[in-house]
Amino acid sequence: MTSVRRRLTVVVPAFGLLTFAVLLVAPTLGSTPISLRRVFDSSIAWDDNVDAQIFFVARLPRVLAGALVGSTLAAAGVVMQALLRNPLATPFTLGVSAAAALGAMAAIALHLDATFLGAAAIPAACFGGAMVGTTIVYFLATRVSGGLSTNVLLLAGVTLNTFFSALITFVQYLVDPADWYRTARWLLGNLDVSSYTPILASVPLIGIALLLFALLPRTLNLLTLGDDVASGRGVDVATAQRIAFLSASLATGAAISLAGPIGFIGIVVPHLVRLLVGSDHRIVLPAATLFGAAFLVSCDLIARTIMSPIELPVGIVTAMIGGPFFLWLLVRKA
């Protein structure tokens, strides 16, 4: 057994166990105490069973959405940092998130949820925006350099991020106060998806992205050493970069469509995991995917209980916990 395989057999079950425990505990806790015996008591009619409704209608979809979004953003963060060879890269660096947010803003401003598609209008417009943003960045990065230049990718992505952000501000400026409030609240992110439908809609997209990520760990290790080294070791650099960029963009678009732009996961979780398990992407990628789920679900548990009966936007908690904890680990490691 190779050393990587040996470490994988320790690290993945350890993170898996942690995530499983969090996913098991999170739906049982909240601002309202519930009895698990009543939740699963089939002799109580559904309409009479408040505990079951809190568990299955309010908490479980939220925990599942948190797990999906946390995993996806953490994994996308790992891929982006390796692709761009930049530790500050996040899933939101290359303009995909801003383009997705612009799509959602347009849907809110045009009241597409009232006139077209109903509840699916905002997620659909959001995902559409992400794909338009991805196409523009990809077109620019391949057009300028022939292949997929990471420098051009980074420059074009950051520029488009700023450009789309300005357009978001413009849309917010134009809408009336009620819609402005909706746009501002959407930009904070929200895991209270209230049903399983949006989760089921995002699963195929996130599944495809995660499958593509599974092809990448060894290649990402070589890409971090430079294109020439990777090429010399037999990696088709251009193809690997395309897969990495497109899969990370797909993952980001799907995650934002489900829960809005929840910050900090894509940068804190990959670095936390690297500090704990080293930098080999064959270990970091699965570990970050698992830990991302546990981290975001835990943050959401805090967000929905700490100021009960009101709830905090989960993005505030991810930043307030992730930031200091990350700095503490950084100093301790140094």
Place this chain on the structure above:
Amino acid sequence: MNGCPLSAIGLRRCLTVAVFVAIYGLWTGHSIQAQKPRVITLIPALTEMLFAIGAGDQVIAVSSYDEDPPQVRALPKVGALIDPDVERIIALRPTLVLLYGSQTDLMTQLSRASIPYYAYRHGGLGTVSVTIRELGVRTGHSREAESLASDIDRRLAALRQRTAALKKPRTLLVFGRERGSLRNIYASGGRGFLHDMLEAAGGVNVFAAVQAESVQASTEMILAQKPDVIIELRSTEIPAENQRAAELSSWKVLGSVPAVRSNRIHLLSGRWLVVPGPRVADGAEAFARVLHR
């Protein structure tokens, strides 16, 4: 040079000029002393109050969001809370600007231009009649303002008295929600005119303990609070019954909530319900009608 400024010729000239000024003043309907106030209002609720007390003809410009009463639609728009058009406001030569208490930059600019302003902040129902009376004083319509404010106070007091003996249903008052789902639900907290209207109508706000005007309510919070009645407000009219039923069907998933089980979910639509203006008593009475059916 003649040492006396009021010589016979000078006096005649002065009288001639004075006569011309008086004729011009009468002809144009203006006089410097009795100039009618020129009011710019950046707050839709206050615009409605001005028209309701008979000071509508003093309003020379309104905010971008003013739509009521219909006469304001023809008036110039001069921005709103975050984007007041200062140049235009000054150019219109107002004698009074009604603005939000948080528009401190605009207050500074108006002070520099020596333009009086009236700073307003949203409050509870009590603020409505107080504001109406103050606007009456500022616009010379004290009598009409007193009559309107007293009428509102009297109607609200009568409503409180009528509903005092009735059962007080625990009520969730929703004023925002994503269409077709239970995401991003905004409900009235325990502060503000909507909360006060609900209490006057004989309802108990399920989020009365939250000291804020709005609460973002998750489905868990609603399931835990178990409201007997849900009142959902929409600022746009929804006349079709099937459309109203479709709008409310999202609530069915929360079957254990008493309001859902007993089908006591009411959709009230119209801008008049969500503006803390002269129609607040109408709004509170509309709440009471659905609460005590």
